[in-house]
Amino acid sequence: MKTRRDFIRISAVGTGAAALSIKAFGSNGFGLFKSETEGPVSDEDLTPYPTYCEVCFWKCAAWAYVDKSGRIRKVIGNKNDPHCNGRLCPRGTGGVGMVYDEDRLKTPLIRETKKDGSQYFREASWEEALDLVAGKMKEVKEKYGPEAFGLFNHGTPGGHFHHLLRAYGSETNAEPAFANCRGPRSSAYFSTFGAYIGSPESTDIRDTRCLVLIGSHLGENMHNSQVQEMSDAIDNGAAIITVDPRFSTAAAHSSYWLPIKPATDIALLMAWIHVLIYEGLYNKEFVEKYTFGFEYLKEHVKNMTPEWAYGITTIEPEQIRKTAREMAGAAPAVVIHPGRHVVWYGDDTQRERAMAILTALLGAWGKRGGLYLPEGISVPHFPQPEYPEPEWTWKDLNYGKYPLATMGITTELLKASIPRYNYEHQVKAWLVAGTNLPLSMPDKPLFKEAAASVEFIAVMDTMPMDITGYADVILPEATYLERYDAIRSAPNREPNIALRMPAIEPKYDTKPGWWIAKHIGERLGLHDYFNYDDYAEVIDWQLKKMGTSLEEMKKIGLKKFPRKSGPLYLGDGEDFTFNTNTGKVELYSTDFADHGFDALPKYTKHPEPPQNFYRLIYGRAPMHTFSRTSNNPNLSDLMSENSVWVNPKVADLWGLKKGQEVWLKNQDGHITSFPVKVRVTERIRWDSVYMVHGFGHNNKKLSRAFGRGASDTEMITNVAVDPIMGGTGMRGNFITFLTEDPALEGKEVKA
Amino acid sequence: MRYAMAIDTKKCVGCGDCVVACQTENNVPHGYCRDWIVESVDGTYPSLSLEFRSERCNHCDNAPCVRCCPTGASHIEEGGIVAVTHDKCIGCGACIQSCPYDARYSHPEGYVDKCTFCLHRVQKGQSPACVDVCPTRCLHFGNLDDPNSDVSLAIKDRKWKVLAPEAGTKPQLYFLT
Numbered sequence: 001m002k003t004r005r006d007f008i009r010i011s012a013v014g015t016g017a018a019a020l021s022i023k024a025f026g027s028n029g030f031g032l033f034k035s036e037t038e039g040p041v042s043d044e045d046l047t048p049y050p051t052y053c054e055v056c057f058w059k060c061a062a063w064a065y066v067d068k069s070g071r072i073r074k075v076i077g078n079k080n081d082p083h084c085n086g087r088l089c090p091r092g093t094g095g096v097g098m099v100y101d102e103d104r105l106k107t108p109l110i111r112e113t114k115k116d117g118s119q120y121f122r123e124a125s126w127e128e129a130l131d132l133v134a135g136k137m138k139e140v141k142e143k144y145g146p147e148a149f150g151l152f153n154h155g156t157p158g159g160h161f162h163h164l165l166r167a168y169g170s171e172t173n174a175e176p177a178f179a180n181c182r183g184p185r186s187s188a189y190f191s192t193f194g195a196y197i198g199s200p201e202s203t204d205i206r207d208t209r210c211l212v213l214i215g216s217h218l219g220e221n222m223h224n225s226q227v228q229e230m231s232d233a234i235d236n237g238a239a240i241i242t243v244d245p246r247f248s249t250a251a252a253h254s255s256y257w258l259p260i261k262p263a264t265d266i267a268l269l270m271a272w273i274h275v276l277i278y279e280g281l282y283n284k285e286f287v288e289k290y291t292f293g294f295e296y297l298k299e300h301v302k303n304m305t306p307e308w309a310y311g312i313t314t315i316e317p318e319q320i321r322k323t324a325r326e327m328a329g330a331a332p333a334v335v336i337h338p339g340r341h342v343v344w345y346g347d348d349t350q351r352e353r354a355m356a357i358l359t360a361l362l363g364a365w366g367k368r369g370g371l372y373l374p375e376g377i378s379v380p381h382f383p384q385p386e387y388p389e390p391e392w393t394w395k396d397l398n399y400g401k402y403p404l405a406t407m408g409i410t411t412e413l414l415k416a417s418i419p420r421y422n423y424e425h426q427v428k429a430w431l432v433a434g435t436n437l438p439l440s441m442p443d444k445p446l447f448k449e450a451a452a453s454v455e456f457i458a459v460m461d462t463m464p465m466d467i468t469g470y471a472d473v474i475l476p477e478a479t480y481l482e483r484y485d486a487i488r489s490a491p492n493r494e495p496n497i498a499l500r501m502p503a504i505e506p507k508y509d510t511k512p513g514w515w516i517a518k519h520i521g522e523r524l525g526l527h528d529y530f531n532y533d534d535y536a537e538v539i540d541w542q543l544k545k546m547g548t549s550l551e552e553m554k555k556i557g558l559k560k561f562p563r564k565s566g567p568l569y570l571g572d573g574e575d576f577t578f579n580t581n582t583g584k585v586e587l588y589s590t591d592f593a594d595h596g597f598d599a600l601p602k603y604t605k606h607p608e609p610p611q612n613f614y615r616l617i618y619g620r621a622p623m624h625t626f627s628r629t630s631n632n633p634n635l636s637d638l639m640s641e642n643s644v645w646v647n648p649k650v651a652d653l654w655g656l657k658k659g660q661e662v663w664l665k666n667q668d669g670h671i672t673s674f675p676v677k678v679r680v681t682e683r684i685r686w687d688s689v690y691m692v693h694g695f696g697h698n699n700k701k702l703s704r705a706f707g708r709g710a711s712d713t714e715m716i717t718n719v720a721v722d723p724i725m726g727g728t729g730m731r732g733n734f735i736t737f738l739t740e741d742p743a744l745e746g747k748e749v750k751a
Numbered sequence: 752m753r754y755a756m757a758i759d760t761k762k763c764v765g766c767g768d769c770v771v772a773c774q775t776e777n778n779v780p781h782g783y784c785r786d787w788i789v790e791s792v793d794g795t796y797p798s799l800s801l802e803f804r805s806e807r808c809n810h811c812d813n814a815p816c817v818r819c820c821p822t823g824a825s826h827i828e829e830g831g832i833v834a835v836t837h838d839k840c841i842g843c844g845a846c847i848q849s850c851p852y853d854a855r856y857s858h859p860e861g862y863v864d865k866c867t868f869c870l871h872r873v874q875k876g877q878s879p880a881c882v883d884v885c886p887t888r889c890l891h892f893g894n895l896d897d898p899n900s901d902v903s904l905a906i907k908d909r910k911w912k913v914l915a916p917e918a919g920t921k922p923q924l925y926f927l928t
Contacts, residue, residue, distance in 0.1 A: 074772075228887065231889065253761065622764060638770060
């Protein structure tokens with residue numbers, strides 16, 4: 001985090017002081033300073049181009065302001081956009097750093113092997129790189145069938161490659177965003193309400209009277225409009241209840257902070273449900289009219305009293321009752337926030353179910369201040385032939401496991417890539433688009449084995465992320481500020497679309513994702529799927545079908561459409577059929593029961609840290625998005641490395657001092673590649689440590705991020721898999737401290 | 752006319768957006784900043800409090816940096832905004848030493864630089880870049896002499912504090928607590 005003290009250190013010993021001495025006593029003698037760096041430029045002298053942000057998945061609509069020399073000076077939020085309301089978060093504001101990061105991938109690179117066996121990347125032309133990828137795709141298709149070519153994707157550019165692979169005949173794709181992130185939430189809310197919670201989540205925080213955060217650290221995750229609405233909720237005097245073993249930023253802004261013992265959230269949720277039911281505080285009309293299985297639930301939670309939960313969670317019974325009553329008093333204007341990164345302990349779908357059930361008992365679904373009824377607008381499909389039907393897809397890699405998975409599971413794709421797992425369907429080559437797998441997935445040894453097993457890996461990215469080190473060919477993508485992309489259309493209170501167009505020409509020899517996908521497609525004889533010269537043609541065709549045009553969208557950037565599905569909220573007593581087996585909100589999940597899972601959530605005890613080990617909890621910092629921004633010059637300036645948060649009691653036991661560098665070792669003996677500084681703070685429980693995710697990069701080409709901080713992902717080798725949808729629970733890892741450099745220790749032994 | 756800023760610590764999440772927005776708006780070189788975030792934690796787990804403060808030049812009514820400037824580079828603009836004329840600055844750093852808030856720094860080109868309340872924007876009726884970008888809308892700017900300005904309304908019914916009041920500088924950043 002940037003503080004004035006950091007700055008003083010820089011200016012006292014850094015370039016500032018050096019420049020001062022040269023300038024002050026230079027040829028002008030004891031001169032006065034003429035400012036050489038251009039100061040602020042008036043907005044009138046800048047040209048705004050519409051875009052939507054790609055620094056995170058919130059995709060806020062914005063304007064990139066370009067000066068007369070063709071430089072993007074700043075990126076400012078689009079005032080009409082409900083994702084940002086004209087205010088980007090620090091990452092969006094710093095998005096300009098993605099363009100001007102001098103460490104960017106600048107030209108296609110192809111792996112070569114020297115005679116002595118050593119390998120290196122050589123610069124290549126696009127022609128050669130695309131020929132290579134297309135050639136390998138043909139080869140894989142002939143040898144194994146197109147299904148054996150797998151895709152790992154994330155974000156907007158991933159969509160172009162999903163299209164390419166479907167046209168080619170493969171639907172063997174997975175993105176970390178599902179099984180390594182929000183998948184349990186999707187499956188749980190769909191099973192309960194017959195609807196997904198969407199992105200942005202349909203949480204009506206703006207008008208809530210009570211916001212409940214279960215481990216969700218709004219304000220540290222800058223899910224922009226939600227952070228803005230939490231601020232509105234504070235202004236409105238709403239109660240905020242935060243459940244977190246760490247004194248998070250949200251906890252600090254809360255009316256109630258419940259410093260829960262990690263891994264016990266389900267017990268707390270069930271006790272809340274118990275109080276609502278047995279104190280008669282639940283919304284009886286809602287439950288009667290819309291839900292199924294209340295009597296089962298009532299019986300199920302009979303003994304799950306606050307006293308029962310106290311022993312498990314360490315939260316005092318009176319606090320549990322008080323917070324339950326607070327929710328009931330505010331109902332139905334209560335947001336039980338469904339969270340986003342929810343793969344913690346392997347029973348995450350059940351925890352999310354408990355949250356959905358709580359929402360239903362409070363009658364908060366489809367109500368002002370609870371969950372609103374979102375509506376999006378579908379973007380028409382540009383004309384193309386039908387996709388060929390693959391003989392098998394990502395679904396077949398699950399072999400009957402994880403029946404409620406709605407998207408490919410990354411770890412299964414990895415296992416299918418490793419012959420010793422003996423999967424019937426095997427993956428032989430990968431295309432990786434916009435996701436840094438070594439830092440975005442748990443169980444790095446599994447990833448490494450899979451990467452070593454496949455015959456070919458093509459990686460598309462804007463930066464030399466760790467994943468590029470595993471590539472056979474690297475395709476340098478233009479940044480989001482330099483390219484057209486698919487129209488953004490996300491469900492919200494009002495349907496809306498946003499345009500992304502290039503603010504400047506791509507720097508270096510980089511190309512937009514759509515261009516790369518098209519030119520691989522052309523080489524595979526798939527022209528009919530890419531029947532355009534410029535993606536702008538696709539966008540214009542789509543926009544005209546939607547009653548606008550590229551010309552209009554270039555001027556406004558964002559367009560809203562009237563709702564067609566009816567009001568934002570459910571009317572009192574309004575009839576409504578839910579898209580579930582029973583047509584009701586399923587407190588008792590018939591879907592889960594049919595698949596042999598618990599139809600009602602229950603608390604399961606999870607392993608606890610052994611002696612001298614501490615549970616590793618990880619999360620976000622507001623100025624960074626996972627590992628993708630660590631090298632961004634604007635954002636690394638704000639926070640250049642992570643630290644390991646240690647409670648003072650623990651620091652005392654170990655004799656750890658503030659700022660001391662330590663290496664972390666986990667329960668399986670894995671040690672971090674780099675040391676990390678200790679932050680001694682009361683903000684973390686004594687049984688846990690906390691790290692911001694996304695640091696500890698291992699690629700030297702990232703000049704600002706290499707070796708800065710440590711990677712939490714390296715410590716996550718124990719994965720608790722959710723049997724319902726394949727989620728990879730990552731909070732069951734425990735670390736201890738090494739105060740001496742483990743590498744030096746090894747060397748001394750050898751000597 | 753008296754420009755001032757109020758910072759609502761009940762809403763600030765310490766995200767640092769104000770810092771990045773200032774850097775891009777004012778072309779502040781990497782490694783330097785005109786505004787910054789302070790995180791202050793009190794108490795023992797689990798009885799804790801945490802305050803984030805977005806800090807910058809206090810544009811003091813009684814500004815020691817202006818008094819000690821040998822060339823008149825540091826001066827007071829209309830509305831009480833403390834500014835530095837780069838061309839007049841000899842980079843002696845007296846102002847940096849005199850500031851109780853560490854609000855000034857030596858620019859790599861040699862002159863002393865600091866927050867201007869985005870004078871170039873304020874003169875056109877816009878708010879400072881940090882105020883316009885803040886996702887939590889915890890920054891309020893305006894003319895204290897106007898009872899209906901955003902800043903006047905923000906501090907009207909709230910408890911507030913200023914930093915280092917004992918220094919006698921009469922600072923114009925009001926932290927709502």
